[in-house]
Amino acid sequence: MDVYEAIVSKRDTRDFTPDPVSDEDLRKILQAGRMAGSAKNQQLNRIVVVTDASDRARLAECGRFSDWIPSVPVVLVIVVPKEGGKGFDIGRMAQNMMVAAKGLGLASCPVTFHHEDCVRELLGFPEDHEAPMGVGIGHPAPPKEKRQSAPRIPLDELVDWDRWQA
Ligand SMILES: Cc1cc2nc3c(=O)[nH]c(=O)nc-3n(C[C@H](O)[C@H](O)[C@H](O)COP(=O)(O)O)c2cc1C
Structure with missing residues (x-):
C-alpha cells in the first residue's frame, strides 16, 4: 500500500x-515510532508493550472509552516525563505507528488513559512520568455493529490561505 493511501x-x-x-x-511498528521526530530531538517518549490479557483488562479500566482494550492483542502505551513531555511528540509517535500498522494490513485505534494512577500502578513507571495515551493494534475484524465513520469537515472549511478568514 502506498504511503498516501495508508494515511487517507x-x-x-x-x-x-x-x-x-x-x-x-x-518490531516494524515500534521502529516507525522510534523514527518519529521529537522537539529538539530530545526523544523523551518511551513505549511499554502490553500483550498479557489480564494486564489489558486492567488497562481497560484506566480510560473512559477503552472497553475494547481486552479484545485488542497489543497496546503500545506511550510514557513521558510530566515535565517537558510534549503532546506533539506523542501524537507524531502514535500516528507513525498506526500508519505503519495500516501499511502492514493491521488495524489500530488511539486510547486515552484518563486515570493516571491506574496506568502507573499497572506499569510501574515513576511519579514524575505519565502515560496519557496508548495505541491498540491488531488484525481487523468485521465491525460488530454498523458504525458511522466520523465524517471530516470539508477542505474549504479546514483550510484558510494566507490569512485567517473569520
Ligand atoms: C487524542 C485522541 C484521543 C482518543 N481517545 C480515544 C479513546 O480513548 N477511545 C477510543 O475508542 N477512541 C479514541 N480516539 C479515537 C477517535 O475517536 C477517532 O480518531 C475519531 O472518532 C475518528 O475516527 P475515524 O478515523 O475512524 O473516522 C482518540 C483520538 C484522538 C486523536
Whole structure:
C-alpha cells in the first residue's frame, strides 16, 4: 500500500480478531515510532508493550472509552516525563505507528488513559512520568455493529490561505 493511501484510508478501528501481531510486524511498528521526530530531538517518549490479557483488562479500566482494550492483542502505551513531555511528540509517535500498522494490513485505534494512577500502578513507571495515551493494534475484524465513520469537515472549511478568514 502506498504511503498516501495508508494515511487517507486509515480509520480508527475497535474490532479485532484474536490473532496475535507477529514479532516481525511489531518490531516494524515500534521502529516507525522510534523514527518519529521529537522537539529538539530530545526523544523523551518511551513505549511499554502490553500483550498479557489480564494486564489489558486492567488497562481497560484506566480510560473512559477503552472497553475494547481486552479484545485488542497489543497496546503500545506511550510514557513521558510530566515535565517537558510534549503532546506533539506523542501524537507524531502514535500516528507513525498506526500508519505503519495500516501499511502492514493491521488495524489500530488511539486510547486515552484518563486515570493516571491506574496506568502507573499497572506499569510501574515513576511519579514524575505519565502515560496519557496508548495505541491498540491488531488484525481487523468485521465491525460488530454498523458504525458511522466520523465524517471530516470539508477542505474549504479546514483550510484558510494566507490569512485567517473569520
Ligand atoms: C487524542 C485522541 C484521543 C482518543 N481517545 C480515544 C479513546 O480513548 N477511545 C477510543 O475508542 N477512541 C479514541 N480516539 C479515537 C477517535 O475517536 C477517532 O480518531 C475519531 O472518532 C475518528 O475516527 P475515524 O478515523 O475512524 O473516522 C482518540 C483520538 C484522538 C486523536
